[in-house]
Amino acid sequence: MSRIGKKPVELPAGVTATLSGQTIEMKGPKGTLTFTATDDVTIEIGESSVSVTPRGSSKRARQQWGMSRSMVANIVQGVSTGFKKELEITGVGYRAAAQGQSLKLNLGYSHDVDFPIPAGITVTTPKPTEVIIEGIDPQLVGQVAANIREWRRPEPYKGKGIKYKGEFIFRKEGKKK
CATH class of the missing domain: 3.90.930.12 (Ribosomal protein L6)
Known part of the structure; x- marks a missing residue:
């Protein structure tokens, strides 16, 4: 189990997320960033958070789980505070x-x-x-x-x-x- 991947990424005020396929796009006061995740993970957008879950229990899926969550957290921080x-x-x-x-x-x-x-x-x-x-x-x-x-x-x-x-x-x- 990924300790990092389990935590949802909170969206601060002023940041909006849109999902198309495996590509998530964040818009905030500083600009716009996108991240395309691999097919090993599923990205879900809630009301005020984004969560990442693995699609299987393979080693690659578990590796991509934590990495994808970290990348989503980085783009949220980038568009909000930089x-x-x-x-x-x-x-x-x-x-x-x-x-x-x-x-x-x-x-x-x-x-x-x-x-x-x-x-x-x-x-x-x-x-x-x-x-x-x-x-x-x-x-x-x-x-x-x-x-x-x-x-x-x-x-x-x-x-x-x-x-x-x-x-x-x-x-x-x-x-x-």
């Missing part, structure tokens, strides 16, 4: 600035890095050393954050680089004389 990732930039002279549909990064290279911001994502820089990525699709928000972090990962000796807010960087001791 997702957010925060990055911190550490290093002398390292900074970021959002300019239109690109993010300008100074990361110690001989050139500035212009990172194009994909559609559906908003990037803000409240401080030159802080980047906030927001959107309704959790996969896209996480991928954009990972792509920005990839330009200069935090290194273990001085801790310079781009890290997620709250991430712990294991520090190494340098050479000794």
Whole structure:
């Protein structure tokens, strides 16, 4: 039994769900998202909740049960409140600035890095050393954050680089004389 799959997904006020076949579409204040479930699960829309049940007792049906419920919960959260990732930039002279549909990064290279911001994502820089990525699709928000972090990962000796807010960087001791 899936502990996650058993729980119904509550629909907050302002979010509507429509089901056509195995595709569920959610509309909310932030936008619209869809998810197509496999044939191993059944999606049912109640008055104020969405429930997912497996169609059999096979291992694949039980796996898809919990995953499908999590995906439905993610799209409900995306269209109602959205997702957010925060990055911190550490290093002398390292900074970021959002300019239109690109993010300008100074990361110690001989050139500035212009990172194009994909559609559906908003990037803000409240401080030159802080980047906030927001959107309704959790996969896209996480991928954009990972792509920005990839330009200069935090290194273990001085801790310079781009890290997620709250991430712990294991520090190494340098050479000794």
